[in-house]
Amino acid sequence: DAKTTQPTSMDCAEGRAANLPCNHSTISGNEYVYWYRQIHSQGPQYIIHGLKNNETNEMASLIITEDRKSSTLILPHATLRDTAVYYCIVRVAGTSGSRLTFGEGTQLTVNP
Amino acid sequence: ETGVTQTPRHLVMGMTNKKSLKCEQHLGHNAMYWYKQSAKKPLELMFVYSLEERVENNSVPSRFSPECPNSSHLFLHLHTLQPEDSALYLCASQRGAGGNYGYTFGSGTRLTVV
Numbered sequence A: 001d002a003k004t005t006q007p008t009s010m011d012c013a014e015g016r017a018a019n020l021p022c023n024h025s026t027i028s029g030n031e032y033v034y035w036y037r038q039i040h041s042q043g044p045q046y047i048i049h050g051l052k053n054n055e056t057n058e059m060a061s062l063i064i065t066e067d068r069k070s071s072t073l074i075l076p077h078a079t080l081r082d083t084a085v086y087y088c089i090v091r092v093a094g095t096s097g098s099r100l101t102f103g104e105g106t107q108l109t110v111n112p
Numbered sequence B: 001e002t003g004v005t006q007t008p009r010h011l012v013m014g015m016t017n018k019k020s021l022k023c024e025q026h027l028g029h030n031a032m033y034w035y036k037q038s039a040k041k042p043l044e045l046m047f048v049y050s051l052e053e054r055v056e057n058n059s060v061p062s063r064f065s066p067e068c069p070n071s072s073h074l075f076l077h078l079h080t081l082q083p084e085d086s087a088l089y090l091c092a093s094q095r096g097a098g099g100n101y102g103y104t105f106g107s108g109t110r111l112t113v114v
Helices: none
Strands: A009-013 A018-023 A031-038 A045-050 A061-064 A070-075 A084-092 A106-111 B004-007 B010-013 B018-025 B031-037 B044-050 B053-057 B064-070 B073-079 B087-094 B103-105 B109-113
Touching: A009 A018, A018 A031, A018 A084, A018 A106, A031 A061, A045 A061, A045 A070, A045 B103, A070 A084, B004 B087, B010 B018, B018 B031, B018 B087, B031 B073, B044 B064, B044 B073, B053 B064
Parallel strands: A009 A106, B010 B109
Antiparallel strands: A018 A070, A031 A045, A031 A084, A061 A070, A084 A106, B004 B018, B018 B073, B031 B044, B031 B087, B044 B053, B064 B073, B087 B103, B087 B109
């Protein structure tokens, strides 16, 4: 699976949009971009994933560049409960049991 | 509640004890995983089960022994652990063979080896 690069930490004001970047310059054509987050001492939570089109759900939006070498997770109106470590992962889909490899992630702190 | 239930939530055990961690899901998922998360470290994949067969063992010491009796249950049997095995142990499940489904994680078992 391709490696990803994320900033170690970011801050965001409550109510503002949080934009979390991820670089995945070695991504292959059949690899998806996944985002998870982990609130302190809990299990990771799936947020969103995409292949090449932008995606939106009730939690967030995912913007993937045209060359697919980077992406941005957008939390449109961050709340204090969005404080967590956010993981960007690229993975080949299509096989049950294919692994999800976590890196260091970005610690997002939402400030009042 | 995520649909993946792990018990116990907290466990303290001595180095000579034998204990088991349990993971249960009724989401109809076919793949299940054990991850270990030590303090201030990324999650480490330990074992992968697909359709009740172990498909991956990431060089995990034999003092950790997984068991998957059916697609809804996953166990991690612990024996003669070391203090450095203290960590958060997370179970995850994934739907179906093929496709691009996300994982659903449990809340984890916080293990302390004394």
